[in-house]
Every structure is written in C-alpha cells, then in structure tokens.
Amino acid sequence: MPLPRGKKPAVTAGSKMPKLSENQEEGPQVKRSSSPPHGAPKKRTAFIDITNAHKVQISLPGRKKKEAAKKQVKKTSAPSVSTKNQANLKKSSSESSEGTPAERETTDADEEEEEAAAPVEELVAAAPPAVCEVPSHHQKQQIPAEFDVDSENSEDCYMCPEYAKDIFDYLKQREEKFVLCNYMSTQPSLNPEMRAILIDWLVEVQENFELYHETLYLAVKMTDHYLAKTPVHRELLQLVGSTTMLIASKFEERCPPCVDDFLYICDDAYKKEEIISMEANILQTLSFDINIPIPYRFLRRYAKCVSAGMDTLTLARFFCEMSLMEVELVSVRGSLLASACLLLALVTKELGGWSPVLEFHSGYRTADVVPVVRSLHEMLQAPPDDKLKAVRNKYSHKVFFEVASLPLVSGDILEEVLSQ
Known part of the structure; x- marks a missing residue:
C-alpha cells in the first residue's frame, strides 16, 4: 500500500528497513548518523598523536606561574607552614x-x-640582575656638534646617518688588507704605458655602457691586484681588463652587461670560454674577496663633509680618474688619494685648504695629504699623451662642467696653501 508523502513508516520490533539498491539515493529527509561505522577509526584532532595522546595533559609554558600568582593574590592570610x-x-x-x-x-x-x-616577589628577587653595560668597542662614537654632517639626513634611511661615520671608518681600516706596491718589475711582458692604455680603454667602456663610476674603480683595483700576483702576457692584458669589468659590473650594477657585450667590445679577439675561464681564474686568485675600498666612495664622503658643490666634486673626480693611469699611485690608499684630490680641487676653486672637519672624518692631517697632492699636481702639469684621451674628453663635456678645460692652479699658490 503506498504511503502518503511526508510520513515515515512506523517500524515495529520485528520489522526490517528495506534495503536501498545501488542506484537508489537517500532522500533529504534521511539523517546520517554522527557515530562512525563499525570498524572505522574515530575522529581525532590534527595535532594530537593517535596512540596515547588523549592521556597527556598539554600545558602551555607560563600557565602554572600565572595561576599560582593569581592564587597568591587571593590569599588573605599567610599559611602557618611555608x-x-x-x-x-x-x-x-x-x-x-x-x-x-x-x-x-x-x-x-x-x-x-x-x-x-x-x-612573584621571591621569584624576582631570586633572578640575577640584568647586565646593561655595553663594551667600549661597541659603544656609539660621540661626534662633536661642529663635525656632525649626517644629522641633516636623519629622515633619509638610504644615507644611513646613524652609521655613516662607522661605515667609512671600517672601510678605512679594511684598506690595510689591500695595500699594493709597484708590481711592474714582476711583469716581464708589461710596462706602465700598456697599463695606462688599458685603463684609458676601460674608461671608454664605462662611458659607452653607461656604468657606474664605482664599477670602473673596482675593475681597476681588481686588475692591479691580479697583476700583482700573476704574470700576464701582453696579448691577454685586454682580456684581464674586460673580465675585471665584467666582475665589477656583477658586483655594482643593477643590470650588468652580458658576456657577449664584453666579447663585442674586444672586437671578438677572445672566445666566450676564455673570458669565463679568466673570470674563474681572477676570482680564485683574489680569494673571491673583491669588496675592495675604492677612492671614489671616500671622495664623495669627504666632499659632503665640507658641503662642496657639484662642480668642485666633479673637478676632484677628474683628478682622481686621471690618477688611475699612473702606476706610481697604485700604492696610495684610496682614502688618502681621495683626500688629496679633494684638497687640490678646493685650492683650485679657491675654497680654502684642509679643514678640521675633514681631518676629523678622514683621519688625515695636512702633512699626510701634502705628498700625494704634489704628485697629482706634477701629473697634471705633464703634457697630455695623444694615446690617453678618454678621461680628458669625458670631463670636457658640459655634463661634467667642462672641468678638464679649467686652468691648473700654480705651484706657488698651492705651496702657500699647503704650508698653512
């Protein structure tokens, strides 16, 4: 007899529920039992072990102490026995x-x-006192107000005003690891003129690829350090220079040129395998320590100390870039060379001499800088070489304020300022 809709059949004690066929579906009115089927595993929490974790009481760290502290506060009278x-x-x-x-x-x-x-009072009393003393070598260096040149950039995180002095002091200390001497006597196939031609060519590469000046200076430093340790034949000198420029580009540039670009500027004189092999050789020779302090970074720092204009800084950069081709200046530390270039630019622009703020931040006195200034002045007085035109042509452009065409200060005026 058919049953009316919405009603369920009454199940007697001896009656059985009809079995559902495989293709027959349960209606929405049938509720599934929440209890698992016979033999199925029980539900458990994801982070509790299935063996005997239900017997373990999980206690969070610090809960006992908090509950004990609350109980102690609620107690009105102390117990007779501790x-x-x-x-x-x-x-x-x-x-x-x-x-x-x-x-x-x-x-x-x-x-x-x-x-x-x-x-809680007993726990605090039993705890050892905290040591707040800072070691002397970790204490912040106190900079006098008249020598503070970084407070004006307190809102610029890229200038690192809190650590700028410490950073350059560290770079100056690191220079001791990279001291060079005139290594040309150990190069049987090279001479200073060949090195100067290579540096002049690297200046053109930096300008054509529009690379950072830091890349050029680092490439020159790596070239000198490699030549100081490894004899190189003259036919491979350009390969060494282009490879150091490639390494420096990877270290300094956001988008460094690829290997094929350096093969192109070498007029396909070398193969790709050769420049890759030279790259590995240079890095192994330098022990992969290529973070060499360069004079360009010190120059910008010291120019900021005296609030030098962009034209004065560019003139000092011209002097510094010209010095890269002089093998006699290879042994001069980058910070000292930057100081001498800036002092010569200040004298040329009639902006005074070596000031106390420069002495404080550079660590050099006037007597320390004078010999290098005289060497630079002698270098610039020499007649220009027709084979070495890249630096002068570069700084004769309006972008660089045409500083290469400025008259050089006379020796008498220079000596008068240096003697003060």
Whole structure:
C-alpha cells in the first residue's frame, strides 16, 4: 500500500528497513548518523598523536606561574607552614611509604606546582640582575656638534646617518688588507704605458655602457691586484681588463652587461670560454674577496663633509680618474688619494685648504695629504699623451662642467696653501 508523502513508516520490533539498491539515493529527509561505522577509526584532532595522546595533559609554558600568582593574590592570610616545608614533608612521606611509581610521579607533580606557587616577589628577587653595560668597542662614537654632517639626513634611511661615520671608518681600516706596491718589475711582458692604455680603454667602456663610476674603480683595483700576483702576457692584458669589468659590473650594477657585450667590445679577439675561464681564474686568485675600498666612495664622503658643490666634486673626480693611469699611485690608499684630490680641487676653486672637519672624518692631517697632492699636481702639469684621451674628453663635456678645460692652479699658490 503506498504511503502518503511526508510520513515515515512506523517500524515495529520485528520489522526490517528495506534495503536501498545501488542506484537508489537517500532522500533529504534521511539523517546520517554522527557515530562512525563499525570498524572505522574515530575522529581525532590534527595535532594530537593517535596512540596515547588523549592521556597527556598539554600545558602551555607560563600557565602554572600565572595561576599560582593569581592564587597568591587571593590569599588573605599567610599559611602557618611555608610551602617549602610542606613540599619536604610530602617528599619524606612519599619516600617512606611503599607507594607505586605512579603515586611518586603524582607527588613530584604536586611538588612542582607548589614550588611554582611561590610569590612573584621571591621569584624576582631570586633572578640575577640584568647586565646593561655595553663594551667600549661597541659603544656609539660621540661626534662633536661642529663635525656632525649626517644629522641633516636623519629622515633619509638610504644615507644611513646613524652609521655613516662607522661605515667609512671600517672601510678605512679594511684598506690595510689591500695595500699594493709597484708590481711592474714582476711583469716581464708589461710596462706602465700598456697599463695606462688599458685603463684609458676601460674608461671608454664605462662611458659607452653607461656604468657606474664605482664599477670602473673596482675593475681597476681588481686588475692591479691580479697583476700583482700573476704574470700576464701582453696579448691577454685586454682580456684581464674586460673580465675585471665584467666582475665589477656583477658586483655594482643593477643590470650588468652580458658576456657577449664584453666579447663585442674586444672586437671578438677572445672566445666566450676564455673570458669565463679568466673570470674563474681572477676570482680564485683574489680569494673571491673583491669588496675592495675604492677612492671614489671616500671622495664623495669627504666632499659632503665640507658641503662642496657639484662642480668642485666633479673637478676632484677628474683628478682622481686621471690618477688611475699612473702606476706610481697604485700604492696610495684610496682614502688618502681621495683626500688629496679633494684638497687640490678646493685650492683650485679657491675654497680654502684642509679643514678640521675633514681631518676629523678622514683621519688625515695636512702633512699626510701634502705628498700625494704634489704628485697629482706634477701629473697634471705633464703634457697630455695623444694615446690617453678618454678621461680628458669625458670631463670636457658640459655634463661634467667642462672641468678638464679649467686652468691648473700654480705651484706657488698651492705651496702657500699647503704650508698653512
């Protein structure tokens, strides 16, 4: 007999539910049982082990101390027997009694809870005092107000005003690791003129690829350090220079040129395998330590110390870039060379001599800078070489304020300023 809609058949004690066929679906009115089928695993939390984790009580760190502190605050009168004495009594009674290991564990747990219930004041008093003294070599260097040149950039995080002095002091100390000497005597196939031609060509590469000046200076430094350790044949000198420029580009540039670009500027005189092999050779010879302090960074820092204009800084950069081709100046540290170039530019622009703020930030006195200034002045007085025109042509452009065409200061005026 058909059943009316919405009603379920009454099930008697002896009646059985009709079985559903494989293709027959349950209607929405049938509710699924929340209990698992027979033999199926029980539901469990994802982060609890399925073996005996339900027997383990999970306690968060610090919960016992917080609960003990709350209990201590609620107590109005102190107990007659101290907490430690009670713990000792329980401990002695548990040791004397013939209890099971489970009872001993329970007693130990109670003892830990009672010790955790100690007053907060006792815990604070028992804690050792914090050491707040800072070692002397980690203390912040105090800069006098008249020598503070970084506070004006306190809002510019890229200028690192809090650490600028420390950074350049570190770079100046690091220079001691990269001191060079005139290595041409160890190069049987090279001479200073060949090196100057190579540097002049690297200046053209830097200008054509529009690379940073830091890339050029770092490439020259790596070239000198490699030539100081490894004899190189003259036919491979251009390969060394182009490879150091490639390495410096990877170190300094955001988008360095690829290997094929350097093969192109070498007029395909070398193969790709040769420049890759030379790159590995140079890096291994320099022990992969290519973060060499360069004079260009010191020059910009010292120019900021005296608030030098862009034209004065560019003139000092011209002097510094001309010095790259002089093998006699290879042994001069970058910070000292930058100081001498800036001082010569200040004298040329009639902006004074070596000031106390420069002495404070550079660490050099006037007497330390004078010999290098004289060497630079002698270099610039020499007639220009027709083979070495890249630097002069570069700084004769309006972008560089045409500083290469400025008249050089006379020797008498220079000596008068240096003697002050």
